[in-house]
Amino acid sequence: MNAVPPISAASTPSGIRIFVPRDVAALAVGADEVAGAITAQAAALGAAITIVRTGSRGLFWLEPMVEVETAEGRVAYGPVQARDVPALFAAGWLTGGSHPLRIGRPEDHPFLVRQTRLTFARCGIVDPLSVDDYKAAGGYRGLAKAIEIGGAATVEAVTKSGLRGRGGAGFPTGIKWKTVRDAVSDQKYIVCNADEGDSGTFADRMILEGDPFCLIEGMTIAGLAVGATRGYIYSRSEYPHANATMRAALDIARAAGLLGRNILGSDLEFHLELRVGAGAYVCGEETALLESLEGKRGVVRAKPPLPALKGLFGRPTVVNNLLSLATIPVILDLGAQYYADFGMGRSRGTMPIQLAGNVLHGGLFETAFGMTLGEIVMEVGGGTASRRPVRAVQAGGPLGAYLPPSQFDTPYDYEAFAARDALIGHGGLVVFDDTVDMAHMARFAMEFCAEESCGKCTPCRIGSTRGAEVVDRILAGRDVAANIELLEDLCNTMKFGSLCALGGFTPYPVLSAIRHFPEDFHRGRLPAAAE
Amino acid sequence: MPILHALQETFGHVPQQAVPLLAEALNLSRADVHGIVSFYHDFRDAPAGRHVMKLCRAEACQSMGGHALAERLLHRLGLDWGGTTGDGQLTIEPVYCLGLCACAPAALIDGRPLGRLDQERLDAAVNEARNDWSRP
Ligand SMILES: Cc1cc2nc3c(=O)[nH]c(=O)nc-3n(C[C@H](O)[C@H](O)[C@H](O)COP(=O)(O)O)c2cc1C
Ligand code: SF4
Ligand code: FES
Numbered sequence: 001m002n003a004v005p006p007i008s009a010a011s012t013p014s015g016i017r018i019f020v021p022r023d024v025a026a027l028a029v030g031a032d033e034v035a036g037a038i039t040a041q042a043a044a045l046g047a048a049i050t051i052v053r054t055g056s057r058g059l060f061w062l063e064p065m066v067e068v069e070t071a072e073g074r075v076a077y078g079p080v081q082a083r084d085v086p087a088l089f090a091a092g093w094l095t096g097g098s099h100p101l102r103i104g105r106p107e108d109h110p111f112l113v114r115q116t117r118l119t120f121a122r123c124g125i126v127d128p129l130s131v132d133d134y135k136a137a138g139g140y141r142g143l144a145k146a147i148e149i150g151g152a153a154t155v156e157a158v159t160k161s162g163l164r165g166r167g168g169a170g171f172p173t174g175i176k177w178k179t180v181r182d183a184v185s186d187q188k189y190i191v192c193n194a195d196e197g198d199s200g201t202f203a204d205r206m207i208l209e210g211d212p213f214c215l216i217e218g219m220t221i222a223g224l225a226v227g228a229t230r231g232y233i234y235s236r237s238e239y240p241h242a243n244a245t246m247r248a249a250l251d252i253a254r255a256a257g258l259l260g261r262n263i264l265g266s267d268l269e270f271h272l273e274l275r276v277g278a279g280a281y282v283c284g285e286e287t288a289l290l291e292s293l294e295g296k297r298g299v300v301r302a303k304p305p306l307p308a309l310k311g312l313f314g315r316p317t318v319v320n321n322l323l324s325l326a327t328i329p330v331i332l333d334l335g336a337q338y339y340a341d342f343g344m345g346r347s348r349g350t351m352p353i354q355l356a357g358n359v360l361h362g363g364l365f366e367t368a369f370g371m372t373l374g375e376i377v378m379e380v381g382g383g384t385a386s387r388r389p390v391r392a393v394q395a396g397g398p399l400g401a402y403l404p405p406s407q408f409d410t411p412y413d414y415e416a417f418a419a420r421d422a423l424i425g426h427g428g429l430v431v432f433d434d435t436v437d438m439a440h441m442a443r444f445a446m447e448f449c450a451e452e453s454c455g456k457c458t459p460c461r462i463g464s465t466r467g468a469e470v471v472d473r474i475l476a477g478r479d480v481a482a483n484i485e486l487l488e489d490l491c492n493t494m495k496f497g498s499l500c501a502l503g504g505f506t507p508y509p510v511l512s513a514i515r516h517f518p519e520d521f522h523r524g525r526l527p528a529a530a531e
Numbered sequence: 532m533p534i535l536h537a538l539q540e541t542f543g544h545v546p547q548q549a550v551p552l553l554a555e556a557l558n559l560s561r562a563d564v565h566g567i568v569s570f571y572h573d574f575r576d577a578p579a580g581r582h583v584m585k586l587c588r589a590e591a592c593q594s595m596g597g598h599a600l601a602e603r604l605l606h607r608l609g610l611d612w613g614g615t616t617g618d619g620q621l622t623i624e625p626v627y628c629l630g631l632c633a634c635a636p637a638a639l640i641d642g643r644p645l646g647r648l649d650q651e652r653l654d655a656a657v658n659e660a661r662n663d664w665s666r667p
Contacts, residue, residue, distance in 0.1 A: 024629075024630070028631050028647075199592075202633065295532055398589070430594055440598075
């Protein structure tokens, strides 16, 4: 395995630096209150400190996780509540003093020791809005390299890295870029798909909040590589904090000459804007996203033409997931081969896996492809948060299959998952304990599809509504065998009669629930769990 | 879209009267504009309550008991999804994932995030909102 170069935050201001995350997940469990309490207590004690707000390291069960810069490096404490702050000062945390909440050096924490952080190398460490921090931690070396080697060699490097799209379909990024590069047009675009709608995923959001310049750099490199001078980030309205941070980062980058003309003193030109969706899951589908960017209803377009040839406003367009784009700088900086040396089979590099739901150690776990699902859920995740047995794991968001523990030997790899009718998708894993009702989850999958369908295909629009009704009858214990058969038929119709993966993949969670958890469907008359 | 977001930000909804104006300004038919507004779940055609809670209904939140939590809350307030309390103080809207799935169940109230919700924390947030007569 390759050694990953260490990263640290840059500047040395006055006072002891205390790092408090501003990631929305940390805010959701009290990080602002903690920062306020630290400031107040330091003032009361006359202690010289500077609070630096960072992204999250991704150990969410320990949030708010506060780090104090000491002689031995940063020492973490967590989960800290505002009421713990006086005791932490009293325990001498400014010099790394011991306290029940003391975690130690984050780099030594088993959850981080096991990871290979390439895309997430800086997240949670640096001040997300400091260009100095970003550059000190390796930022803009990738773009400098791309400028040096030129567009064609940059596309070549991305192809050689083996990077596959992290948005769901796993399409090789280099090949997509080559198509756009080879297309002739007066204008080309780079579009970042940050419409992270999958339940159980938050990696895009963490980069937007914790390392926004990494995305800006990645998109600028993409622009250089394919000859596009304009880019859009399409984010979601459910992410107000991420959008605010990204907007601020864009302003800073423009002011610092990192966007616009003559970037890094070269003749490179790239303009970048943030657009925000309005609560439609289907707008994560790339052609619906383009429609939405054009100000229209987010209805899926038929392919061909590919967006790479006729994308935004009919021009050649790279549409990539945020993680794909945020991984570009490190590939250029450390080399395509360096990246490709991680992973297994045709799944090269690392994947930022997101452990979510009923899991003891939920968070962001970036690792080379190849660990088994069981290792990730049981060893890294520690099993359920409720301490009950794990019953199912939904992989790859609302369109992904439910896997039972008997499939925990599946390696985390695109092909191995596909062989089990499952998805890596955007890297989400949602853990459920033994109280889950899988028939209810199947109903939810159908209901979600009905709710979010763009309406273009009948099997998706009508089939999903019928599907939810059929599960209701099963839940009520009516003609169970016949209704299960009907549900399976409906799933097959949806699989083959849908234009996009919303209708086409909703059958996977439904069918996997029936296949692996038949006892939840073959039930006697019960009060309906559905509303 | 940026215009619609701005309207909703200002008025709390996209007023019916705005549709013909938008159509004219953007050189679209009224039906087009209506089609766009109605396509996106975010845009309301009527004002919401003074405070808006977006409660996550997606899978990760369900795995931590979010479903039961939401049902109980709606029942207690006598509301359906999207409904507003009789005093006009609080609207409860569904949302499908806030990216807080490792701190589930989760919600946003007036844009403020809440994670690791249990009955007590949720009730406290709801009661606070119902007693808060300031505009967020
Ligand atoms: C219903 C639906 C929702 C999707 N949502 C997302 C999303 O939120 N983010 C994303 O990057 N890709 C999403 N995709 C996949 C995109 O269509 C597209 O494959 C991806 O943005 C391409 O980027 P990549 O090659 O970097 O993965 C979705 C697809 C479908 C069918
Ligand atoms: S499958 Fe559903 S969401 Fe996809 S294009 Fe057809 S109707 Fe639209
Ligand atoms: S599923 Fe509720 S926040 Fe993601």
